Amino acid sequence: MDPNREPTDLLQELDLKEYEAKALARLLRSGRTTAPDIAEATGIPNARIYGVLDSLADRGFIEVIPGRPKHYQPKAPGEILDRAKENRRQQFEDFRGEVDEMRPGFLEVFEPMYEQAEEAVSPISELFHVVDVGEPSETETRRLYRIADDSVYVITNSFAYFDDVEPAVANALEEGIDVSVLFLNPELLPEENVPHQEAIVERIESEYPAIDFRFSEEVLPWRGTFVDPSMDYGSGQAIFLVEETDVPDYKRQAAITENGSFVAGMKRYFDLIWEYESFE
Known part of the structure; x- marks a missing residue:
């Protein structure tokens, strides 16, 4: 005081x-x-x-x-x-x-x-609710890291918001949570974003070697974070936004879902890209 x-x-x-x-x-x-x-x-x-x-x-x-x-x-x-x-x-x-x-x-x-x-109420509104991109979406992303019991999956372009969620990432890793990150191929990034991605990747390699990451070979239709998916649809939460290249992030909203079936579908998609359409 x-x-x-x-x-x-x-x-x-x-x-x-x-x-x-x-x-x-x-x-x-x-x-x-x-x-x-x-x-x-x-x-x-x-x-x-x-x-x-x-x-x-x-x-x-x-x-x-x-x-x-x-x-x-x-x-x-x-x-x-x-x-x-x-x-x-x-x-x-x-x-x-x-x-x-x-x-x-x-x-x-x-x-x-x-x-x-x-x-x-429509079925869509039962599946999702939305928050503004920026501090509200970053707050929700930090919450997902905190509540994860087993695993966190990230699809991102350059992980530009890493600094804002880093403490939550570090705590999750300390708790033994598996974290996997799928970056966009740097050749597909806008030129001005490439150095930002390189810096984040270097930090992850040096400071958080437990994080597993790869680079997608194609532009992905959505990006976001999801946790604890299960193939029996019994768990999982996610925050994501659909790619709209002509709309700046500050004008966009991110969708949040706790629907286990939807999160399981996200995991299947992630696994396909990770295994067949990405590189280390």
Whole structure:
């Protein structure tokens, strides 16, 4: 935590409003004092100061000492943090109770709507959902490496996004996951992408020798990552995008599927290219 941050900024992270944070910061700095003194020191309007202090007292952050005038005493910083946690826990318990109370009416209203909508869902939408290419697709790709139990397969042009998924790749290899990468033949890459592919291949050879890789002899119709395929269609997840050479990646979306049959088909295709139409 940055020690140079303003005290009021730290206090507002405890869900305090601006005036509440100013008043509590002043009390912590000055100790026991009165409402007019706090208002004068902080600029909180006199018409607001008592309501602000009552709110802090209700949350258990300060004590009110009766008298003429009243005095206000801050709790110790550690106790303030403990009270903040307890307040949040109580808020959650209250909210959970409210949700439980509204459950019957909520389900009565929305379950028929949901069931009717589900009946209208197309088979395609059940197979796939999409995310934007870029950080969203890279996040999904990292997730696949994390959940893999046995194997990861990659079809890529130059693996240009390797840096963004490298930690996930390294962790998968440490867990004993097999990783196989099918690159595009460098002769088929745009000239400006060849050095990028060469650099990634060199890194894989030197830093991750457990990764098995080859180069496809032909342009592939799709690229992406899939994990744990099984020929009994019982497992497998994938993220992929179909090649559209005239559409830049930033305008595209990647498809995600958890359909075991579809992933098994991807594996059969991968194996055919790997064995018959690729080279080391």
